[in-house]
Amino acid sequence: MGRGTARVFAGGGGGDAARKVDDLSVQNTSPPPSRRKRAAPPPHASHGEERTDVYSPEKRSAVMRRVKGKDTTPELAVRRILRKAGIGYRLGGAGLPGKPDVVMKGRRVALFVHGCFWHGHDCARGARQPKANADYWIAKIGRNRDRDARNAAALTEQGWRVVTVWECGMKAPDFAANLIAEVRDQAAAD
Known part of the structure; x- marks a missing residue:
């Protein structure tokens, strides 16, 4: 050769x-792919058995602390839709009640992107009850809902129009068109 x-x-x-x-x-x-041993599936509880956490309480706490509070996938999707529609905005309304995720300052529109579980939405995902430390989480989500209502009321009192986007609503096929229409309606309202 x-x-x-x-x-x-x-x-x-x-x-x-x-x-x-x-x-x-x-x-x-x-060996050829057909003869290779496959990795055993991760251990988990059988149907009907209660699952135990694979992490220690300290490790679970560290994992939960790293849950993102900004630039989440839903937030990025909303911002992408607004950008494509040519709607200008600013990020993070520091100094405004609740620090809205997206702010259109000239139009006085504040937009929040809420995860259904964390903010206690009345959809299937928001209605799920955590099994571990349930009393704490139920109270925490209730406090989140109360805080969200207070922040929206404070913004409205200051002359802002508030738009809340729920994570579950983003799955609708007409979500982008509805979001653009809602933001434009709020921006035009005076």
């Missing part, structure tokens, strides 16, 4: 394959 040429041929049985490239012979000793 000359330089720059390659020839591939099947080797002997047992799944071995030999490759001849520029007079170098390399043996592939791994």
Whole structure:
């Protein structure tokens, strides 16, 4: 074989394959894909059994602390829709009640993007009750709802129009058109 040429041929049985490239012979000793052992699925409880947390309480706490509070996937999707529609905005209304996710200052429109579970929406996802530490989480989500209502009222009192986008609503096929229409309606209202 000359330089720059390659020839591939099947080797002997047992799944071995030999490759001849520029007079170098390399043996592939791994079994063919059909004979490879598959990794065992992760351990989990059987149907009906209560699952235990795989993390220690300290590790779980550290994991939960890292949950993003800004630039979430739903927020990025909303911003992408607004940008494509040519609607100008600013991020994070620092100094405004509740720090809205998106602010249209000249139009006095404040937009919040809420996750259904965390903000206690009345959809299927928002109605789910956590099993671990349920009393704490039910109270926490209730406080979140109260805080959201207070912030919306404070913004309205200051002359802002508030738009709340719920995570579950983003799955609707006409979500983008409805969001653009709602923002434009709020911006035009005076």
